[in-house]
Amino acid sequence: MSGAGGKSLQQALSELLVVAGRAGVADDRARSEALALAAALAESAPGAPADWGKAFEGATTQAFFDAAVRGRRWRGAPTAVLTELIANGSAEKAAYAEALAEVASAACTLGEPTMRVVGNASVAAAAQLQAAGARPLQVASTPQPKTQEAPQEEAAVEEEPAKTVEELLAELDELTGLARVKREVHRQVAVLRVEKLRTEAGLKSPTITRHLVFVGNPGTGKTTVARLVSGIYKALGLLSKGQLVEVDRSELVAGYLGQTATKTAEVVASAAGGVLFIDEAYSLTAGDLGADQYGREAVDTLVKEMEDRRDDLVVIVAGYPEPMEAFIAANPGLASRFRTTIEFENYSDDELTDILTGLAEAADYELVPEAVDKFREVLATTARDSSFGNGRFARNVLEAAIGRHAWRLRDVPAPTTDQLRQILAEDLTEAPVTSEEAVAPLATSSDATEIEQGEQA
Numbered sequence: 001m002s003g004a005g006g007k008s009l010q011q012a013l014s015e016l017l018v019v020a021g022r023a024g025v026a027d028d029r030a031r032s033e034a035l036a037l038a039a040a041l042a043e044s045a046p047g048a049p050a051d052w053g054k055a056f057e058g059a060t061t062q063a064f065f066d067a068a069v070r071g072r073r074w075r076g077a078p079t080a081v082l083t084e085l086i087a088n089g090s091a092e093k094a095a096y097a098e099a100l101a102e103v104a105s106a107a108c109t110l111g112e113p114t115m116r117v118v119g120n121a122s123v124a125a126a127a128q129l130q131a132a133g134a135r136p137l138q139v140a141s142t143p144q145p146k147t148q149e150a151p152q153e154e155a156a157v158e159e160e161p162a163k164t165v166e167e168l169l170a171e172l173d174e175l176t177g178l179a180r181v182k183r184e185v186h187r188q189v190a191v192l193r194v195e196k197l198r199t200e201a202g203l204k205s206p207t208i209t210r211h212l213v214f215v216g217n218p219g220t221g222k223t224t225v226a227r228l229v230s231g232i233y234k235a236l237g238l239l240s241k242g243q244l245v246e247v248d249r250s251e252l253v254a255g256y257l258g259q260t261a262t263k264t265a266e267v268v269a270s271a272a273g274g275v276l277f278i279d280e281a282y283s284l285t286a287g288d289l290g291a292d293q294y295g296r297e298a299v300d301t302l303v304k305e306m307e308d309r310r311d312d313l314v315v316i317v318a319g320y321p322e323p324m325e326a327f328i329a330a331n332p333g334l335a336s337r338f339r340t341t342i343e344f345e346n347y348s349d350d351e352l353t354d355i356l357t358g359l360a361e362a363a364d365y366e367l368v369p370e371a372v373d374k375f376r377e378v379l380a381t382t383a384r385d386s387s388f389g390n391g392r393f394a395r396n397v398l399e400a401a402i403g404r405h406a407w408r409l410r411d412v413p414a415p416t417t418d419q420l421r422q423i424l425a426e427d428l429t430e431a432p433v434t435s436e437e438a439v440a441p442l443a444t445s446s447d448a449t450e451i452e453q454g455e456q457a
Contacts, residue, residue, distance in 0.1 A: 009055045012106035016099040023092035038107040040071030041120040047111030075124045078131035087243035097132035101125035115403025126363035165235040177351040184342045214318040216344025219392030222318045230275035241273030249283040252298040260297040268305040281317035282327035303333035349379045356394040370425040401427040
């Protein structure tokens, strides 16, 4: 794959588009998503923008960094297209996940890859494959040809019935920590289930809003829970598809007044039948200099679309607690539709350690006991202010450790399986990735420097 004998980004992209065509996904959408994922993984690599630009005509350095911003959310979670394919039970979901994993691996060929890029690619590839139940994939290794049995195995997976509410709630309960969140989601499910049964029985029932507000610091599992909620609502018969569409301000607001309404309406339409998840939603109602007319236009359009699609759309808005209160209060339409707030608390050291080891297992790595002890030492000296990345911090520590692991084995001609899998304490000895690096690139366009509980990360 990456490295000697590996696929280039152009090759990986071409193969992805073949799978996308079979799945009925538009070429432009699949290409844009794959390029964003590759940019997000390789943004710390010197020279990456130029190599990335070779994948399509007219690419600029600015386009590379814009794409990286869009793709960062998929470093530890399935992409938007893959999420839809999984929600729709597509026969191509595993093949598409494997093609995305190849794109992640190809990101290691862009520019002069750093150890961080290798770690990013390993975790991102594992996130795509795990979400679709696809085969493991070793980043930076020689690709293995698919066996003739692979299509049969994939078809067998597709024959599995859709998950029930009980199964999805069990998945929720298996997540690390989040006790308060789990209780509230269980309560919401009970209320909505009884409301549906009363309606079917011809009884009067109060109108209960399904829309939710998630508040908490970064990396506390908000997107992971939102994805489970979308599946639960579908299983309850409240949503027709159950896909999760995750966006932020940049994907709702256009460059000119009037265009924002159209852009927001298109995003909402893509989420119809599922859940629209808006991260840092408060950025729509107030900017650094006060009220934002572009954001207000997006909110006004959102409120209208929520009303027009009230029978087959759920909106979840998320962010820090105090700004989210101001956001909901900024528009009467929002206040009347968002009546349930779920608080996501910071993780404890034990919970973060469980998340780290779980992420490692998902990527087919093993943290030896000494490495786990070293991580606890790192946590003991890490400040827990509002910028702390929680599970995202654990993910970034793992990504950095995977890079150091690869560097440690650079001169080993034939490493054993244990050597390829085991993360040692020394792989965590350098300064870990900071919480700020979890949400900010190591390079910017101006200076050119920069699983499933992975999304808890």
